[in-house]
Amino acid sequence: MSSKKRSKLYTATVATSVLAASALVITPAQAESISFKDVTSSNSHVEAITNLANKGLIKGFTDGTYKPGKALTRGQAAVIFAKALNLDTKNVNDPGFKDVPKTHDYYGAIAALAQANIINGYEDDTFKMNKTITRGQLAKFIAVGLDIKASNNENLPFTDVEGNAYVKALYDHDITKGTSNTKFSPNAPVTRGQAATFIYKALQTKENVDVNTFDLTIMHSNDTHGRVEMAPKRATAVKEVRAKNPNALLLDAGDVNTGTLYYNEFKGQADLAFLNYMNYDAMTFGNHEFDAGSTPVGHQALVDFIKDSNFPFVSSNVDFSKDTKFTGLFSDLISSDPANGKIYSGIVKEINGEKVGIFGLTTEETKAISSPGSIAFENYIEEAEKAVKAFEGLGVDKIIALSHLGYDDSAAVDNDLTLAQTVEGIDVIVGGHTHTQLTEPVAVTKNTKGDAKETTLIVQAYQYSDYLGTLDVSFDENGVVVAYDGELLKLADYADDVKALELLKPYKEKVDAVQNNLIDATTSEALVNPRISDEGNTSGVSVRKNETALGNLITDGMLIKAKKYTDKEVIMAFTNGGGIRAAIDQGPITVGEVITVLPFGNTIALMDVTGKELKAAFEISVGKYPEENGGFLHVAGAKVEFDSSKPAGSRVVNISYKDASGNYVNLEDSKTYTVATNAFTAKGGDGYDVLGTAYKEGRVTDLGLSDWENLAEHLTSIGSINPTTEGRIVDIATK
Incomplete structure (x- = not known):
């Protein structure tokens, strides 16, 4: 990771494993307490052996010897190193090595190191724990596990390990020397004495680091929207970061759902397979996690997604209590022992002996831009303040807000900048929702009590799994941010993780089978979606x-379809621009392209509304012009003229529609008309309260017809598409 922002607050040299290493400081008094009869004072490894034995990291034999010249095996090295790093060897995931049974004494250590991405096995899925460990392998163990890096760009003097970063790191810190002036001998076996010196010197190196800081690495993703095919690359990036920082947190800020065929076919389960594979620590909910609320089965897919997860969810301002599907899944508490597949207001993670609090927030706009049903959204400032207070009551002074509010979204509703400026005690905001590409952390510094200042860091990793965000942050003994560094790792530059590719295969095969089907329509040029x-x-x-x-x-397709389902005159159809999510390439059109255009599973609805209500709706549609507005309405069967030079709310000049004779007729305020739109908009989505009122009053009929299927049918009916615009929506101020 680059260090371009490392000294933003003050210069600090830090590493994730500092506390694990500092717990192993060896005093001279301790070094005199243990001896082995075959390790005399003249033995070059005596100091290392005695110190490590005294700390319980290594043991001798029952006859009182240590046998320093005996070769060390890979399994024995794993046990020593897991102890040196204070790793949890009980609660571990099975690494899948077929020659390491769960009943073996070495299993816990090997599994813990594999879980931390410090070690790996062989291509045949074995670990070969009884095989002698080599000098090169032990160098990697130490450099990765203790996060020891090269201190300069000079070349190694060894011709047999040219470019080996692990050997270079140990050589620069005088942890190792070569077997000669020009050879390191990476494939030579390591003896028990040599291994003791390797590890002892490495721990001494770490003791020289400033142990008064606590150093945390956070990996983060957001708004991936069903881009499952990028998951194998993300898995590779995650493993590489964990190889350097085994205790790094991995968090997702929401909107995993909707956007591709992977969601349409698997309802989040394909995405979840990879979140579980990558061992995410926590996730919060994006607005699109609630898109299925208006379907006949409601939020069942979301419930299944939560229950099947191997991590907890955090959500402080979302009230699930009125939806019985979530009964038993949600706790409005901070948990220090969270269970997987459950929702908490916040959780406490212990990392290297330090407590880190994580809580979640979801934008209150969800009720307008998604379909949450009876799920309610509470004020984010109030709930954030409650969460911080609860963490502080538990003695937690390092606090992360996992946020789907948006970096700089509407301040009148909620956003991360306002959160950082308003709520004291939040150290890091890991954000999403606005798809913002923060190439480096944004530091918001504000006065708190008296002249004291507090820094809150905001990070966000753009969209669609294009990047994995990373943040290194250092805290002083009072939990105050004192140094940081962050960057976005471009996932296109990473190779696919082999096991993740295998995991992807069955999902991709099904998606490809659906996606590649042609719909018997061709477009003469691309149908762009700018x-x-x-x-x-x-x-x-x-x-x-x-x-x-x-x-x-x-x-056009919506209007044609709607007219077939009623005897009433349907005068127009309209749909929100925010629901149109992709372009269609020139040439033959596939099912996959159509679904990607309309990925939200919306249905067509008929509405009875007055001319006055329609005009009010189109005032909302053009109210933000020339700014972008997800609620901007595309229209068929009508013409909308507006004047952008006038104030918002009084811009619509005229709305007319085609009558049965094909003539355009102006709307009358008092007359009731039947129109077609998507169910999301009909229910008041995107802030269309005027339409939401009609829905509540029973003036809407949901036809239950899939919008993407209808588009496919309409394109097929045309056959040869020649894209055109017709002046249906006109700003007269620019004419």
Whole structure:
């Protein structure tokens, strides 16, 4: 990781494993307390052997000897090193080595080191615990486990380990020397005496680090939206970070759900397989986790997702109590012993003897932009303050907010910047929702009590599993952030994890089978789905503020379908731009492309609304123009004219629709009309309270027809698509 921001607060040299190592400080008095009859004062390894034996890291034989010249096995080395790092050897995941039975004395140590990504096995899924460990293998054990890095860019003098970062790290700190001036002999066996000196010197190196700081590494993801095919690369990046920092936290800030065929086919279970595989520590809920609330089965898929997880969820401002599907899953408490597959207000993780608190927040906008049903969302500031107070009551002074509020989203509702500026005691905000690419942490420093200042770090890792976010943060003895460094690891640059690829295979085969089916329609040019932020978009056109050919095709299909399901005259159809999520490439169109355009599983609904209510809705649609607005309405069967030079709320100049004769007729405020839209918008999504009122009053009929299937049917009915816009939505101020 780069160190470009390491000295932002003050210079500190730190490593994740400091506390584990510092617990093994050896005093001269201790060094005199144990001796072995075959390890005399003239033995070059006497100091190391005596010190490590006194700390209980190594043992002699029943005859009072140590046998320093006897070769050390890989299994014996694992036991010594697991003790040196204070690893938990009881609560471990099975590493899957077929030659290490769970009943073996070495199993716990080997599993703990494998879980921490300090060791690995052979290609045949064995560990070979009885095989002699080599100098090269032990060098890796030590460098990775104790996070020892090279101190300069000079070349090694050894010709047989050129470019070996592990040997270089140990050589730079005088932990090891070569077997000659030019040879390290990485494949030579290591004796018990040599191993003792290796490890003892390494621990002494760590004792020189400033032990008054606690150092934490956080890996984070957000808004992955069903991009399961990137998971094997993310798994590789995670393993590499853990190899350097075995106790690093791995957190997700929500919106795993919706966006690709993987979600449509597996309802989050494909994503979950990889979250479990990567050993995530905690996740909070994004707004899209609640998208299925309006379906006949409600949030059952989310419940299954939670129950099947190998980690807990944190959620401080979401009230699940009125949805019986969550009964028994949710606890409105801070837990120091959280169970997997449960939801807590917050959890306490113990890392290297230090307590770290993690709590979750989800944007209150979820009730408007998703389908949470009876699930309620509470004020984020109030709930964050409660969480911090609860952590402090437990003696926790290092606190992380796992947030799906958005970095700089509407301050009138909630966002991370306001959270950092308002609530005392939060050290790190791991964020999501706005898909913000924070290439380095943002430090918000504010006055707290008196002249004291407090720093809160905000991080967010963009979207779609393009990056894995990393943050190294150091705390002083009072839990105050004193140093930090962070970056986004570009996952496209990583190789796929082999085991993760195998895990992906059955999911991908099913998705490919569906995705590659053609729908018997071809487009003469790409059906684009522009956003202002798109690279190369110089036109200023966006699906969230302008008419597009794709939006026209979607709404045309909705209008045609809706007319078949009622005897009433359906005058128009409209859909929100925020629900149109992807483009369609030029050429033959596949099922996968259509689903990716409309991934949210929406259905078509009929509404009876007045002309006045429709005008109010379109005022909301163009109210933020020229800014992007997920609620911007694409329309079929009608023309909307507005004047962006006028204040929001009074911009609509005229709305007209085609009558039975094909002539455009202006809306009348007092007249009631039947229109078609998607069920999400009909229920008031994206802030359309005026439509939500009609829904509550029983003026909406959900036809239960899939929006993406309807689009596929409509495109097929046309066959040859020639994309066009028709002036359906016009800003007269720019005419």
